[in-house]
Amino acid sequence: MNAFQRMNTALMVDEAKQIFKVSRQTFVDPDILEAERAKIFDKCWLYLGHSSELPKPGDFVTRQVGGRNILFARDAKGTLRALSNTCPHRGAQVCREKHGNAKSFQCFYHGWVFGLDGALRSQPGEASYAPDFKERSTSNMQLVPRFEGFRDFNFICFDRNVQGLDEYLGPVKEYLDVIADQAETGMTIVGGTQEYSMRANWKLLTENSIDGYHALTTHATYFDYLKATNGGLAPVPLDGAAHDLGNGHAVLEYKAPWGRPVAQWVPMWGEDGKKEIDRLYQGLVTRYGEERAKRIALYNRNLFVFPNLVVNDIMAVTIRTYYPLAPDFMNISAWALAPKEETDWARKYRLFNFLEFLGPGGFATPDDVEALEQCQRGFRNAAEVQWNDISKGMGKATPSYDDELQMRAFWSNWNKRVFATAI
Protein backbone atom coordinates (compact mmCIF):
# COMPACT_ATOMS: atom_id res chain seq x y z
CA MET A 1 0.00 0.00 0.00
CA ASN A 2 1.55 3.30 -1.03
CA ALA A 3 1.26 6.56 0.88
CA PHE A 4 -1.50 7.83 -1.39
CA GLN A 5 -3.66 4.75 -0.83
CA ARG A 6 -3.41 5.28 2.92
CA MET A 7 -4.77 8.82 2.56
CA ASN A 8 -8.48 9.57 2.33
CA THR A 9 -8.11 13.33 2.21
CA ALA A 10 -5.31 15.80 1.54
CA LEU A 11 -6.96 18.59 3.50
CA MET A 12 -7.23 19.51 7.16
CA VAL A 13 -10.19 21.87 7.52
CA ASP A 14 -11.92 23.39 10.51
CA GLU A 15 -14.15 26.32 9.55
CA ALA A 16 -14.81 27.40 13.14
CA LYS A 17 -11.12 27.61 13.98
CA GLN A 18 -10.26 29.08 10.55
CA ILE A 19 -7.97 26.21 9.67
CA PHE A 20 -7.43 25.16 6.05
CA LYS A 21 -4.33 23.11 5.39
CA VAL A 22 -3.15 21.16 2.34
CA SER A 23 -0.86 18.15 2.59
CA ARG A 24 2.49 18.74 0.87
CA GLN A 25 2.35 15.10 -0.20
CA THR A 26 0.07 16.31 -2.99
CA PHE A 27 2.99 18.11 -4.64
CA VAL A 28 5.56 15.33 -4.58
CA ASP A 29 3.86 11.95 -4.77
CA PRO A 30 3.89 10.17 -8.17
CA ASP A 31 0.85 8.13 -7.09
CA ILE A 32 -1.07 11.35 -6.58
CA LEU A 33 -0.10 12.52 -10.06
CA GLU A 34 -1.37 9.23 -11.44
CA ALA A 35 -4.66 9.74 -9.58
CA GLU A 36 -4.88 13.30 -10.92
CA ARG A 37 -4.45 12.04 -14.48
CA ALA A 38 -7.23 9.49 -14.06
CA LYS A 39 -9.64 11.50 -11.94
CA ILE A 40 -9.06 15.06 -13.11
CA PHE A 41 -7.36 15.36 -16.50
CA ASP A 42 -9.25 12.39 -17.99
CA LYS A 43 -12.57 13.61 -16.59
CA CYS A 44 -12.65 17.41 -16.78
CA TRP A 45 -13.09 19.81 -19.68
CA LEU A 46 -9.63 21.01 -20.78
CA TYR A 47 -8.86 24.10 -22.84
CA LEU A 48 -7.78 23.31 -26.40
CA GLY A 49 -7.59 26.61 -28.24
CA HIS A 50 -9.32 29.73 -29.50
CA SER A 51 -11.37 29.74 -32.71
CA SER A 52 -9.39 32.75 -33.99
CA GLU A 53 -6.29 30.57 -34.23
CA LEU A 54 -7.93 28.84 -37.20
CA PRO A 55 -9.39 31.72 -39.22
CA LYS A 56 -9.55 29.99 -42.64
CA PRO A 57 -10.84 26.64 -43.92
CA GLY A 58 -8.02 24.12 -43.74
CA ASP A 59 -6.21 25.89 -40.91
CA PHE A 60 -4.86 23.62 -38.20
CA VAL A 61 -2.73 23.59 -35.08
CA THR A 62 -1.29 20.62 -33.22
CA ARG A 63 -0.77 20.71 -29.48
CA GLN A 64 -0.63 18.55 -26.40
CA VAL A 65 -3.67 18.68 -24.15
CA GLY A 66 -4.08 16.47 -21.12
CA GLY A 67 -1.01 14.49 -22.20
CA ARG A 68 -2.51 13.63 -25.59
CA ASN A 69 -1.50 14.79 -29.06
CA ILE A 70 -4.40 16.75 -30.52
CA LEU A 71 -4.97 18.01 -34.05
CA PHE A 72 -7.30 21.01 -33.99
CA ALA A 73 -8.57 21.75 -37.50
CA ARG A 74 -11.14 23.72 -39.44
CA ASP A 75 -12.66 21.91 -42.42
CA ALA A 76 -13.67 23.34 -45.81
CA LYS A 77 -17.14 24.24 -44.49
CA GLY A 78 -15.71 26.02 -41.45
CA THR A 79 -16.47 23.33 -38.86
CA LEU A 80 -13.93 23.00 -36.05
CA ARG A 81 -12.86 19.57 -34.85
CA ALA A 82 -10.49 18.06 -32.32
CA LEU A 83 -8.86 14.85 -33.57
CA SER A 84 -6.55 12.44 -31.80
CA ASN A 85 -3.34 13.04 -33.71
CA THR A 86 -2.45 9.38 -34.16
CA CYS A 87 -2.80 7.18 -37.23
CA PRO A 88 -5.55 4.57 -36.74
CA HIS A 89 -3.33 2.17 -38.69
CA ARG A 90 -0.18 1.79 -36.58
CA GLY A 91 -0.03 4.82 -34.33
CA ALA A 92 2.34 7.40 -35.80
CA GLN A 93 1.49 11.07 -35.29
CA VAL A 94 -0.25 12.03 -38.52
CA CYS A 95 0.37 15.78 -38.53
CA ARG A 96 3.85 16.81 -37.43
CA GLU A 97 3.68 20.55 -38.05
CA LYS A 98 2.76 22.95 -35.26
CA HIS A 99 0.40 24.94 -37.43
CA GLY A 100 -0.48 25.49 -41.06
CA ASN A 101 -3.13 25.11 -43.71
CA ALA A 102 -3.95 21.79 -45.38
CA LYS A 103 -6.46 20.13 -47.67
CA SER A 104 -5.75 16.75 -46.13
CA PHE A 105 -3.34 15.05 -43.72
CA GLN A 106 -1.06 12.23 -44.74
CA CYS A 107 0.64 9.85 -42.34
CA PHE A 108 4.16 9.49 -43.73
CA TYR A 109 4.70 5.99 -42.34
CA HIS A 110 2.48 4.05 -44.79
CA GLY A 111 0.89 6.91 -46.67
CA TRP A 112 -2.67 6.87 -45.38
CA VAL A 113 -4.50 10.10 -46.28
CA PHE A 114 -7.20 11.67 -44.10
CA GLY A 115 -9.61 14.54 -44.69
CA LEU A 116 -9.80 17.61 -42.46
CA ASP A 117 -12.63 15.76 -40.68
CA GLY A 118 -10.32 12.79 -40.00
CA ALA A 119 -12.06 10.44 -42.46
CA LEU A 120 -9.79 8.01 -44.30
CA ARG A 121 -9.64 9.03 -47.95
CA SER A 122 -7.09 6.64 -49.38
CA GLN A 123 -4.33 4.25 -48.43
CA PRO A 124 -1.70 2.55 -50.61
CA GLY A 125 -2.67 -1.02 -51.49
CA GLU A 126 -6.40 -0.51 -50.99
CA ALA A 127 -7.12 -3.72 -52.92
CA SER A 128 -5.54 -5.72 -50.11
CA TYR A 129 -8.09 -4.45 -47.57
CA ALA A 130 -11.68 -5.53 -46.92
CA PRO A 131 -14.15 -4.02 -49.42
CA ASP A 132 -15.89 -1.94 -46.72
CA PHE A 133 -12.65 -0.92 -44.97
CA LYS A 134 -13.08 2.79 -45.69
CA GLU A 135 -16.64 2.78 -44.43
CA ARG A 136 -15.56 1.54 -41.01
CA SER A 137 -15.35 4.37 -38.50
CA THR A 138 -12.30 2.68 -36.95
CA SER A 139 -10.36 3.40 -40.16
CA ASN A 140 -10.63 7.16 -39.55
CA MET A 141 -8.61 9.42 -37.33
CA GLN A 142 -10.64 9.49 -34.14
CA LEU A 143 -12.46 12.52 -32.81
CA VAL A 144 -11.67 13.41 -29.22
CA PRO A 145 -14.71 12.07 -27.28
CA ARG A 146 -16.11 15.52 -26.47
CA PHE A 147 -15.47 18.91 -28.07
CA GLU A 148 -17.46 22.05 -27.22
CA GLY A 149 -16.89 25.80 -27.22
CA PHE A 150 -18.07 28.96 -25.53
CA ARG A 151 -17.42 32.44 -27.00
CA ASP A 152 -14.58 31.01 -29.16
CA PHE A 153 -12.89 29.29 -26.19
CA ASN A 154 -12.79 25.63 -27.26
CA PHE A 155 -12.51 22.74 -24.83
CA ILE A 156 -12.17 18.97 -25.07
CA CYS A 157 -12.92 16.16 -22.68
CA PHE A 158 -11.76 12.55 -22.81
CA ASP A 159 -14.77 11.36 -20.83
CA ARG A 160 -17.69 10.76 -23.19
CA ASN A 161 -20.17 10.99 -20.31
CA VAL A 162 -19.03 14.31 -18.90
CA GLN A 163 -21.64 17.02 -18.24
CA GLY A 164 -21.92 19.59 -21.06
CA LEU A 165 -19.39 22.42 -21.17
CA ASP A 166 -22.16 24.93 -20.51
CA GLU A 167 -23.09 23.28 -17.25
CA TYR A 168 -19.45 22.60 -16.32
CA LEU A 169 -18.48 26.26 -16.69
CA GLY A 170 -21.57 27.59 -14.91
CA PRO A 171 -20.92 31.12 -13.60
CA VAL A 172 -17.52 31.15 -15.38
CA LYS A 173 -19.43 31.91 -18.58
CA GLU A 174 -20.54 35.27 -17.29
CA TYR A 175 -16.90 36.27 -16.73
CA LEU A 176 -15.82 34.97 -20.13
CA ASP A 177 -18.65 37.10 -21.54
CA VAL A 178 -17.32 40.19 -19.81
CA ILE A 179 -13.86 39.49 -21.23
CA ALA A 180 -15.08 38.69 -24.76
CA ASP A 181 -17.37 41.74 -24.74
CA GLN A 182 -14.29 44.01 -24.77
CA ALA A 183 -14.38 43.48 -28.53
CA GLU A 184 -17.05 44.55 -30.94
CA THR A 185 -15.98 42.14 -33.69
CA GLY A 186 -14.65 39.31 -31.54
CA MET A 187 -11.40 38.55 -29.75
CA THR A 188 -8.31 37.15 -31.44
CA ILE A 189 -5.13 35.43 -30.38
CA VAL A 190 -2.15 37.63 -31.26
CA GLY A 191 0.71 35.93 -33.17
CA GLY A 192 3.37 34.31 -30.98
CA THR A 193 3.10 31.73 -28.20
CA GLN A 194 5.00 31.78 -24.95
CA GLU A 195 5.95 28.18 -24.29
CA TYR A 196 7.86 27.51 -21.13
CA SER A 197 8.14 25.16 -18.20
CA MET A 198 8.70 25.11 -14.49
CA ARG A 199 10.38 22.63 -12.21
CA ALA A 200 7.38 22.73 -9.94
CA ASN A 201 4.10 20.95 -9.34
CA TRP A 202 1.27 22.13 -11.61
CA LYS A 203 -1.02 23.01 -8.70
CA LEU A 204 1.47 25.63 -7.57
CA LEU A 205 0.76 27.53 -10.79
CA THR A 206 -2.98 27.26 -10.20
CA GLU A 207 -2.49 28.88 -6.80
CA ASN A 208 -0.03 31.46 -8.09
CA SER A 209 -2.22 32.55 -11.02
CA ILE A 210 -5.02 33.62 -8.68
CA ASP A 211 -2.90 34.79 -5.75
CA GLY A 212 -3.38 38.46 -4.94
CA TYR A 213 -1.38 38.13 -1.73
CA HIS A 214 2.09 37.68 -3.25
CA ALA A 215 2.10 40.73 -5.52
CA LEU A 216 3.82 43.29 -3.31
CA THR A 217 6.63 41.01 -2.14
CA THR A 218 7.31 38.65 -5.03
CA HIS A 219 6.81 41.46 -7.56
CA ALA A 220 8.41 44.33 -5.65
CA THR A 221 10.65 45.14 -8.63
CA TYR A 222 7.65 45.31 -10.96
CA PHE A 223 6.04 48.00 -8.81
CA ASP A 224 9.41 49.81 -8.59
CA TYR A 225 9.45 49.77 -12.38
CA LEU A 226 5.90 51.10 -12.71
CA LYS A 227 6.79 53.99 -10.41
CA ALA A 228 9.88 54.72 -12.51
CA THR A 229 7.84 54.93 -15.70
CA ASN A 230 6.70 58.35 -14.51
CA GLY A 231 3.01 58.14 -15.15
CA GLY A 232 2.71 54.38 -15.45
CA LEU A 233 0.25 54.22 -12.58
CA ALA A 234 -3.29 55.55 -12.30
CA PRO A 235 -4.52 56.83 -8.90
CA VAL A 236 -6.48 53.61 -8.38
CA PRO A 237 -5.64 51.49 -5.33
CA LEU A 238 -5.66 47.69 -5.53
CA ASP A 239 -9.09 46.72 -4.23
CA GLY A 240 -11.60 43.98 -4.93
CA ALA A 241 -13.02 40.61 -4.03
CA ALA A 242 -12.56 36.89 -4.60
CA HIS A 243 -15.45 34.66 -5.66
CA ASP A 244 -15.89 30.89 -5.57
CA LEU A 245 -17.60 30.00 -8.88
CA GLY A 246 -18.31 26.35 -8.04
CA ASN A 247 -16.83 23.19 -9.62
CA GLY A 248 -13.39 24.36 -8.45
CA HIS A 249 -13.52 27.53 -10.58
CA ALA A 250 -12.78 30.90 -9.00
CA VAL A 251 -12.18 34.54 -9.87
CA LEU A 252 -10.65 37.68 -8.46
CA GLU A 253 -12.29 40.89 -9.63
CA TYR A 254 -10.57 44.11 -8.60
CA LYS A 255 -9.40 47.58 -9.49
CA ALA A 256 -5.72 48.20 -10.01
CA PRO A 257 -3.43 51.13 -10.84
CA TRP A 258 -2.03 49.88 -14.14
CA GLY A 259 -3.21 50.93 -17.60
CA ARG A 260 -5.70 48.71 -19.43
CA PRO A 261 -5.89 48.92 -23.23
CA VAL A 262 -9.67 48.34 -22.78
CA ALA A 263 -9.99 50.79 -21.12
CA GLN A 264 -8.16 52.48 -18.21
CA TRP A 265 -5.90 55.36 -19.13
CA VAL A 266 -2.58 56.07 -17.43
CA PRO A 267 -0.63 59.34 -17.85
CA MET A 268 2.27 57.69 -19.72
CA TRP A 269 -0.10 57.12 -22.66
CA GLY A 270 -0.39 60.87 -23.22
CA GLU A 271 -3.21 62.90 -24.73
CA ASP A 272 -3.48 60.79 -27.88
CA GLY A 273 -3.82 57.71 -25.71
CA LYS A 274 -6.49 59.45 -23.65
CA LYS A 275 -8.52 60.13 -26.80
CA GLU A 276 -8.26 56.51 -27.85
CA ILE A 277 -9.16 55.16 -24.40
CA ASP A 278 -12.12 57.59 -24.19
CA ARG A 279 -13.30 56.43 -27.61
CA LEU A 280 -13.07 52.77 -26.56
CA TYR A 281 -14.89 53.48 -23.31
CA GLN A 282 -17.69 55.37 -25.07
CA GLY A 283 -18.05 52.43 -27.46
CA LEU A 284 -18.56 50.12 -24.47
CA VAL A 285 -21.14 52.50 -22.95
CA THR A 286 -23.03 52.59 -26.24
CA ARG A 287 -23.03 48.82 -26.56
CA TYR A 288 -23.65 47.79 -22.95
CA GLY A 289 -24.63 50.83 -20.86
CA GLU A 290 -22.61 52.69 -18.23
CA GLU A 291 -22.56 50.05 -15.50
CA ARG A 292 -21.34 47.12 -17.60
CA ALA A 293 -18.93 49.38 -19.50
CA LYS A 294 -17.34 50.33 -16.19
CA ARG A 295 -17.00 46.70 -15.18
CA ILE A 296 -15.45 45.69 -18.52
CA ALA A 297 -13.08 48.65 -18.66
CA LEU A 298 -12.00 49.41 -15.11
CA TYR A 299 -12.02 46.04 -13.37
CA ASN A 300 -9.37 43.34 -13.64
CA ARG A 301 -10.16 39.67 -13.56
CA ASN A 302 -7.96 36.71 -12.71
CA LEU A 303 -10.22 33.88 -13.79
CA PHE A 304 -9.40 30.27 -13.01
CA VAL A 305 -11.22 27.42 -14.76
CA PHE A 306 -10.68 24.06 -13.10
CA PRO A 307 -8.30 22.30 -13.49
CA ASN A 308 -5.66 24.12 -15.55
CA LEU A 309 -6.91 27.18 -17.43
CA VAL A 310 -6.24 30.75 -16.43
CA VAL A 311 -7.70 33.74 -18.26
CA ASN A 312 -6.23 36.87 -16.76
CA ASP A 313 -7.80 40.11 -17.92
CA ILE A 314 -5.34 42.51 -16.33
CA MET A 315 -2.92 45.00 -18.02
CA ALA A 316 -3.37 42.74 -21.06
CA VAL A 317 -5.37 39.56 -21.51
CA THR A 318 -3.57 36.25 -21.30
CA ILE A 319 -4.79 32.70 -21.75
CA ARG A 320 -2.56 30.26 -19.91
CA THR A 321 -2.77 26.51 -19.61
CA TYR A 322 -0.36 24.01 -18.10
CA TYR A 323 0.09 20.30 -17.64
CA PRO A 324 2.27 18.14 -15.40
CA LEU A 325 4.94 15.87 -16.92
CA ALA A 326 6.08 14.80 -13.45
CA PRO A 327 5.16 15.77 -9.86
CA ASP A 328 7.89 18.42 -10.01
CA PHE A 329 7.69 19.52 -13.65
CA MET A 330 5.07 21.19 -15.85
CA ASN A 331 4.84 22.66 -19.33
CA ILE A 332 3.05 25.96 -19.76
CA SER A 333 1.60 27.63 -22.85
CA ALA A 334 0.44 31.24 -22.87
CA TRP A 335 -1.16 33.45 -25.49
CA ALA A 336 -2.19 37.08 -25.73
CA LEU A 337 -5.86 37.75 -26.50
CA ALA A 338 -7.01 41.07 -27.99
CA PRO A 339 -10.01 42.67 -29.71
CA LYS A 340 -9.83 42.02 -33.45
CA GLU A 341 -10.69 45.61 -34.32
CA GLU A 342 -8.07 47.12 -32.00
CA THR A 343 -6.02 50.01 -33.43
CA ASP A 344 -2.26 49.65 -33.97
CA TRP A 345 -1.76 52.03 -31.05
CA ALA A 346 -3.78 49.93 -28.61
CA ARG A 347 -2.27 46.65 -29.85
CA LYS A 348 1.23 47.99 -29.39
CA TYR A 349 0.56 49.15 -25.82
CA ARG A 350 -1.26 45.92 -25.03
CA LEU A 351 1.78 43.88 -26.00
CA PHE A 352 4.12 46.35 -24.29
CA ASN A 353 2.03 45.96 -21.12
CA PHE A 354 1.93 42.19 -21.48
CA LEU A 355 5.69 41.84 -21.65
CA GLU A 356 6.50 44.09 -18.74
CA PHE A 357 4.53 41.90 -16.36
CA LEU A 358 3.63 38.60 -17.98
CA GLY A 359 5.70 35.84 -19.43
CA PRO A 360 9.07 34.24 -18.79
CA GLY A 361 11.01 37.28 -20.00
CA GLY A 362 8.90 39.86 -18.17
CA PHE A 363 9.53 41.77 -14.95
CA ALA A 364 7.27 39.51 -12.88
CA THR A 365 6.82 35.95 -14.16
CA PRO A 366 10.51 34.95 -13.72
CA ASP A 367 10.08 35.71 -10.02
CA ASP A 368 6.94 33.57 -9.93
CA VAL A 369 8.91 30.74 -11.55
CA GLU A 370 11.55 31.18 -8.87
CA ALA A 371 8.94 31.21 -6.09
CA LEU A 372 7.23 28.06 -7.33
CA GLU A 373 10.52 26.23 -7.82
CA GLN A 374 11.58 27.25 -4.31
CA CYS A 375 8.28 25.89 -2.92
CA GLN A 376 8.96 22.62 -4.73
CA ARG A 377 12.42 22.51 -3.12
CA GLY A 378 10.83 23.22 0.25
CA PHE A 379 8.57 20.20 -0.20
CA ARG A 380 11.63 17.95 0.10
CA ASN A 381 11.05 18.51 3.80
CA ALA A 382 7.45 17.29 3.49
CA ALA A 383 8.01 14.29 5.75
CA GLU A 384 8.66 16.61 8.70
CA VAL A 385 6.88 19.81 7.63
CA GLN A 386 3.69 18.39 6.24
CA TRP A 387 1.14 21.16 5.63
CA ASN A 388 0.60 24.29 3.55
CA ASP A 389 -1.62 26.95 5.11
CA ILE A 390 -4.22 28.66 2.94
CA SER A 391 -6.56 30.00 5.61
CA LYS A 392 -6.19 33.71 4.84
CA GLY A 393 -9.57 35.49 4.94
CA MET A 394 -11.53 32.50 6.26
CA GLY A 395 -13.37 34.57 8.88
CA LYS A 396 -14.64 37.17 6.40
CA ALA A 397 -18.09 37.33 4.79
CA THR A 398 -16.52 38.65 1.56
CA PRO A 399 -12.88 37.68 1.30
CA SER A 400 -10.65 40.22 -0.40
CA TYR A 401 -8.76 39.73 -3.68
CA ASP A 402 -5.63 39.14 -1.59
CA ASP A 403 -7.17 36.45 0.62
CA GLU A 404 -7.08 32.74 -0.22
CA LEU A 405 -10.74 31.82 -0.77
CA GLN A 406 -10.13 31.12 -4.46
CA MET A 407 -7.42 28.56 -3.60
CA ARG A 408 -9.71 26.89 -1.09
CA ALA A 409 -12.30 26.60 -3.87
CA PHE A 410 -9.73 24.87 -6.07
CA TRP A 411 -8.47 22.52 -3.38
CA SER A 412 -11.94 21.54 -2.17
CA ASN A 413 -12.90 20.42 -5.66
CA TRP A 414 -9.50 18.81 -6.22
CA ASN A 415 -9.89 16.83 -3.00
CA LYS A 416 -13.43 15.79 -3.88
CA ARG A 417 -12.31 14.47 -7.25
CA VAL A 418 -9.12 12.73 -6.15
CA PHE A 419 -10.50 11.13 -3.01
CA ALA A 420 -14.18 11.07 -3.99
CA THR A 421 -15.01 12.57 -0.62
CA ALA A 422 -16.33 16.03 0.11
CA ILE A 423 -14.63 17.96 2.87
Next chain:
Amino acid sequence: MQNISRAEIEDFLFAEADLLDEWRLPEWLELFTEDAIYYVPSTDVAPDASPDKNLFYVADDRFRLSERVKRLMKRTAHAEFPHSRTRHLVSNVRIRNRSENEIEVGSSFITYRTKDGVTDTYFGSNRYRLVAENGNLRIKEKRCLLDSDGLRSQGRVSIIL
Protein backbone atom coordinates in the same frame (compact mmCIF):
# COMPACT_ATOMS: atom_id res chain seq x y z
CA MET B 1 31.72 51.65 -40.71
CA GLN B 2 33.38 50.76 -44.02
CA ASN B 3 36.76 49.77 -42.61
CA ILE B 4 35.88 47.87 -39.53
CA SER B 5 37.07 44.27 -39.50
CA ARG B 6 35.41 41.12 -38.27
CA ALA B 7 38.17 40.77 -35.64
CA GLU B 8 37.24 44.15 -34.18
CA ILE B 9 33.60 43.17 -34.05
CA GLU B 10 34.45 39.85 -32.43
CA ASP B 11 36.47 41.66 -29.76
CA PHE B 12 33.47 43.87 -29.10
CA LEU B 13 31.06 40.93 -28.81
CA PHE B 14 33.45 38.94 -26.61
CA ALA B 15 33.79 41.96 -24.33
CA GLU B 16 30.00 42.25 -24.20
CA ALA B 17 29.77 38.58 -23.18
CA ASP B 18 32.32 39.14 -20.41
CA LEU B 19 30.37 42.06 -18.98
CA LEU B 20 27.25 39.89 -18.84
CA ASP B 21 29.06 36.93 -17.27
CA GLU B 22 30.67 39.19 -14.67
CA TRP B 23 27.29 40.78 -13.85
CA ARG B 24 28.65 44.23 -14.77
CA LEU B 25 25.25 45.10 -16.18
CA PRO B 26 25.35 48.91 -15.78
CA GLU B 27 28.57 48.89 -17.85
CA TRP B 28 26.96 46.51 -20.33
CA LEU B 29 24.05 48.93 -20.73
CA GLU B 30 26.50 51.64 -21.81
CA LEU B 31 27.22 49.59 -24.93
CA PHE B 32 23.76 50.55 -26.19
CA THR B 33 22.71 53.72 -28.01
CA GLU B 34 20.03 55.96 -26.52
CA ASP B 35 17.48 54.67 -29.04
CA ALA B 36 18.51 51.02 -28.72
CA ILE B 37 16.20 48.02 -28.70
CA TYR B 38 16.71 44.51 -27.32
CA TYR B 39 14.37 41.76 -28.51
CA VAL B 40 13.86 38.09 -27.74
CA PRO B 41 10.95 36.98 -29.98
CA SER B 42 8.84 33.94 -29.20
CA THR B 43 10.03 30.96 -31.19
CA ASP B 44 6.97 30.53 -33.43
CA VAL B 45 7.14 33.92 -35.17
CA ALA B 46 9.25 35.06 -38.14
CA PRO B 47 12.82 36.18 -37.30
CA ASP B 48 12.03 39.76 -38.40
CA ALA B 49 8.60 39.90 -36.67
CA SER B 50 7.54 43.12 -34.94
CA PRO B 51 6.78 43.19 -31.21
CA ASP B 52 4.01 45.70 -31.95
CA LYS B 53 2.02 42.91 -33.59
CA ASN B 54 3.40 39.70 -32.07
CA LEU B 55 3.88 38.32 -28.59
CA PHE B 56 7.61 38.17 -27.74
CA TYR B 57 9.48 37.06 -24.62
CA VAL B 58 11.35 40.35 -24.38
CA ALA B 59 10.83 43.58 -26.33
CA ASP B 60 12.72 46.37 -24.54
CA ASP B 61 13.25 49.90 -25.68
CA ARG B 62 16.21 51.67 -24.12
CA PHE B 63 14.19 52.86 -21.12
CA ARG B 64 12.87 49.41 -20.31
CA LEU B 65 16.29 47.89 -20.90
CA SER B 66 17.76 50.27 -18.33
CA GLU B 67 14.95 49.28 -15.94
CA ARG B 68 15.72 45.61 -16.62
CA VAL B 69 19.32 46.23 -15.61
CA LYS B 70 18.26 48.16 -12.50
CA ARG B 71 15.91 45.33 -11.58
CA LEU B 72 18.49 42.59 -12.06
CA MET B 73 20.93 44.35 -9.76
CA LYS B 74 18.44 44.28 -6.86
CA ARG B 75 18.11 41.62 -4.19
CA THR B 76 14.36 41.69 -4.86
CA ALA B 77 14.84 40.39 -8.42
CA HIS B 78 14.22 37.00 -6.86
CA ALA B 79 14.77 34.97 -10.04
CA GLU B 80 18.39 36.12 -10.06
CA PHE B 81 19.12 36.29 -6.36
CA PRO B 82 21.62 35.08 -5.50
CA HIS B 83 22.96 35.74 -8.99
CA SER B 84 23.11 32.76 -11.27
CA ARG B 85 26.44 31.97 -12.91
CA THR B 86 26.50 32.24 -16.65
CA ARG B 87 28.85 31.75 -19.58
CA HIS B 88 28.01 33.39 -22.89
CA LEU B 89 29.83 31.70 -25.80
CA VAL B 90 29.85 33.69 -29.04
CA SER B 91 30.76 32.12 -32.35
CA ASN B 92 30.16 32.14 -36.15
CA VAL B 93 30.49 35.93 -36.22
CA ARG B 94 29.75 37.29 -39.67
CA ILE B 95 29.23 40.74 -41.15
CA ARG B 96 25.89 40.49 -42.90
CA ASN B 97 25.68 43.98 -44.30
CA ARG B 98 27.38 47.34 -43.96
CA SER B 99 26.58 50.90 -44.84
CA GLU B 100 28.26 54.17 -44.09
CA ASN B 101 26.71 54.51 -40.64
CA GLU B 102 25.74 51.03 -39.65
CA ILE B 103 26.87 47.44 -39.72
CA GLU B 104 24.73 44.34 -39.43
CA VAL B 105 26.31 41.40 -37.67
CA GLY B 106 25.15 37.85 -37.15
CA SER B 107 26.53 35.49 -34.52
CA SER B 108 25.67 32.19 -32.90
CA PHE B 109 25.51 31.78 -29.17
CA ILE B 110 25.35 29.18 -26.46
CA THR B 111 24.72 30.51 -22.98
CA TYR B 112 24.86 28.34 -19.91
CA ARG B 113 23.10 29.42 -16.73
CA THR B 114 23.54 27.57 -13.47
CA LYS B 115 21.76 28.18 -10.19
CA ASP B 116 20.81 25.94 -7.27
CA GLY B 117 22.47 22.95 -8.90
CA VAL B 118 20.47 23.20 -12.12
CA THR B 119 22.16 24.13 -15.40
CA ASP B 120 20.16 25.38 -18.38
CA THR B 121 21.37 25.95 -21.90
CA TYR B 122 20.12 28.73 -24.16
CA PHE B 123 21.16 28.57 -27.81
CA GLY B 124 20.43 30.43 -30.99
CA SER B 125 21.64 33.36 -33.03
CA ASN B 126 22.02 37.06 -32.38
CA ARG B 127 21.44 39.75 -34.97
CA TYR B 128 23.08 43.05 -34.17
CA ARG B 129 22.87 46.47 -35.74
CA LEU B 130 25.99 48.33 -34.66
CA VAL B 131 26.92 51.99 -35.07
CA ALA B 132 29.96 54.08 -34.14
CA GLU B 133 29.60 56.75 -31.46
CA ASN B 134 32.65 58.87 -30.60
CA GLY B 135 34.87 56.24 -32.12
CA ASN B 136 33.31 53.37 -30.14
CA LEU B 137 31.06 50.61 -31.37
CA ARG B 138 27.57 50.79 -29.93
CA ILE B 139 24.56 48.48 -30.19
CA LYS B 140 21.48 49.98 -31.83
CA GLU B 141 19.60 46.69 -31.96
CA LYS B 142 20.18 43.26 -30.49
CA ARG B 143 17.72 40.61 -31.62
CA CYS B 144 18.20 37.27 -29.95
CA LEU B 145 16.64 34.38 -31.88
CA LEU B 146 16.31 31.27 -29.74
CA ASP B 147 16.56 27.94 -31.56
CA SER B 148 14.95 25.98 -28.74
CA ASP B 149 11.33 24.89 -28.69
CA GLY B 150 10.10 27.84 -26.66
CA LEU B 151 11.71 27.98 -23.22
CA ARG B 152 11.38 24.32 -22.40
CA SER B 153 13.00 23.44 -20.15
CA GLN B 154 14.77 26.71 -19.23
CA GLY B 155 11.45 28.16 -18.06
CA ARG B 156 12.52 31.80 -18.10
CA VAL B 157 14.87 34.36 -19.57
CA SER B 158 15.70 36.04 -16.30
CA ILE B 159 19.27 36.69 -17.47
CA ILE B 160 20.25 38.79 -20.47
CA LEU B 161 21.08 36.58 -23.43
